[in-house]
Amino acid sequence: MPNTVQEAKRYLDNAKEILKEKAKKEDGLYQDPKYVKLAGHAAYTGVLVALDGLFEEKGRGRKDVSWYKENLSKLDKKALASFVAAYSTLHLAMSYDGNTDANVSTAGLNMAESIINWVETKTAAA
Secondary structure, three states: OHHHHHHHHHHHHHHHHHHHHHOOEEOOEEOOHHHHHHHHHHHHHHHHHHHHHHOOOOOOOOOOHHHHHHHHHHHOHHHHHHHHHHHHHHHHHHHHOOOOEHHHHHHHHHHHHHHHHHHHHHHHHO
16 A cells, blocks of 8 residues: 555656646746646546555556545545545646646645545554
8 A cells, every 4th residue: 555655646746847847837827738737637646546545446447536435435524525626626627627827736736645645644554
């Protein structure tokens, strides 16, 4: 399980690097939505990798967001709420819409980091 947390953190680091190096922030807005989309996807993938490790999901197949919601609802309602917010911000606003507002990206990356750290704490306690 620690491998999945480390991999999740690597995805998150990649997302931060994409925004910092390529998205070109000016006056609180990123200038290239392409890189916002890439960063959002990378960070969201990191969240999913961490959760797959928590749920000991070995399959590499695609899972619907409902699967994660269902499993989190059985485990921790607060984590479920965080995941729903991260999904909305990282996956929808950033990955699909390419929202260039730097505050949105910052909030999304913070949510991803929080979920990954929560998974790390949960797996360390197990």
